[in-house]
Amino acid sequence: MKAGVAADREVRRRFWLLVRGGLVRTEAAMSLGLNEATGKEWSRQAGGVIPAFVSVPPSDRFLSFAEREEIFAGVERGDSIRLMRHLSRAPSTVLRELRRNMLRRYRARPRRGPVPITTVANIHLDRNG
Secondary structure, X not given: OOOOHHHHHHHHHHHHHHHHOOOOHHHHHHHOOOOHHHHHHHHHHOOOOOOHHHXXXXXXXXXXXXXXXXXXXXXXXXXXXXXXXXXXXXXXXXHHHHHHHOOOOOOOOOXXXXXXXXXXXXXXXXHHO
C-alpha cells in the first residue's frame, strides 16, 4: 500500500464504498482493519454524506505528491524549470507550485556572459589606466 496522504485517501475511499454497498460504518471500518471509532469519526466529518472523491476519480488538474517531490528535488539539484519537462507539466505550473510552497523565492540562476579575453594589450591598458 502507498504511504502517506494517498494511502489514507484510498482507505477512506474503500471505507465509503463499503458503506455505499450496505455495510454499517463500524463494520466497514473493522473490515478494513480500522478501529470502529475511526468509521464513526469519518462519518461525522463528512456529515454522514458520502464524499464526492469516492465516485469521481482524481483529475490531472492538480499536481500529485510525487510530482511536487520531483519539482523540489529538481530545485535542490539546480535544475531549470524548463528541464522539468519530463513531468509533462507546463513551466508555468511548476513555477506556480514553487511560488506557493517555497520558503525562499525561486529565481533562475543568472546566465554568465562571455569571459573577457586577456591579452597583452588589455593588461597594458589596465596598468596605465
